[in-house]
Amino acid sequence: MRSELHTPKDYLHFLIINLLGSYSYAMGIQIFTKPFQIAPGGVTGIATILNYLFHIPIGTMIFMINVPLFILSWFFVSKGFTIRTAASLSIFSFCIDALVVWMPPYPSTSPIAPLLASIFGGILMGAGNALIYMSHSTTGGTAIISAVVQKSFPHFSMGKLLTGTNLIVVIASIFAYGNIDVSIFAAICIYISGLVMDNMVYGLNINRLLFIISDHSQEIQERILHELHRGVTVIKGEGGYDHNQKNIIFCVVSKPQFYKVRDIAREVDKKAFLVGCEAGDVVGKGFKHLD
Known part of the structure; x- marks a missing residue:
């Protein structure tokens, strides 16, 4: 998806993804972190602490804290980024203050309930953050x-x-709640949230970067071009031992295509030398849009 919103379809896609992400994030707070006094870092953690101390709705507090940040973003980042973030944050604030308030908190009968709350709260918040990020927007705050x-x-x-x-917010939560245990659960929640977000955003886009050295490089590159429809770049190299000139095939393919390229190389030249590694973020034709 392009970062700019041009067509009604773009706006609808943005709205749906942000609603799903915001609802997931809001459930993580309403059901798991808020009832167990877990301040999950950033502006959300600050708003959770202020909600406990002054009973200000979390969504409203998050939006209020972000207002001066919107001004900074407008002048120092970009107007488009600011508008998208403000829209996402409005949806998120509405979800947490109006749409999920009816949801009952996770029961605290089990001794490990706070631990489970930090884990599942982190999962829902990380998933929500990832969806919003994939719509080329953010929930503001530290972003x-x-x-x-x-x-x-x-x-x-x-x-x-x-x-x-995050460390400042976690330490502040200890003084606000008068309980050092909440800092441990907050740290777990922050870690789980980041882990889930990274896996959703980048785990789905794991590609493979390949270098292939073969005396039959011409045939291998032609098969990659015609069978997989992937571009290749040929790099001129020299063997360190025999000083013979060699063609090195450089290409980037998706994870499933890596095994097909490997099979092609083996079929053409059993002595082919192939090196593959992960390429987490590939931008350009055939992969993610340059924007």
Whole structure:
């Protein structure tokens, strides 16, 4: 999907994906993290703490905190990014304050209930965040801060920034709830959420980068082109031992196609040398759109 919204179909796709993502995220908060006083990092964690202290609706609080961040994003990132994020956050705030409030919290009868709440809350929140991200949008908060910082300081370590932000929120939750255990469950929830999001966003796009060295490279590359309809690049190389000139085939294929390329190489040349590794993010013709 393109990052810009042009047609009614684009808007409908954006709305549906964001509703699904926001609903999943909101369920994670309403059913699991909020009842067990788990502040899952970022703006959501801050809003959860403020909800406990002042009874302000979490969705409303999240939107209010993001208002100054929207202004920063408008001037320092892009108008399109800001508008999409504001739309996603409006949907999310509505879901958590209006659509999931009827859902009962996870029962706290079991001694391991807080642990299970942090795990399943993290799963739902990670899945929701991933869906929203795949619509080329975000739920604001640290995502906006990251975009602003990287725009001005592209070499800045965002991992350290996000870790530091989450750490501050987790420590604040200890003082707010008067319970150190909540920090442990919050850390578990943050970790699970990130793991689920990464696997949904990047796990579905795992491709294979291949280098093939063979004396029959011409036949191999022709079969890749005609049978798999994948482009190849031929790199001129020289053997380190015999100093003979060799053609090295470079190509990127999907995970299922990797095994087909391997079989083609074996069929053409049993002595072919093949090196394959994961290529998590491939942008360009035949893969993800450049935007």
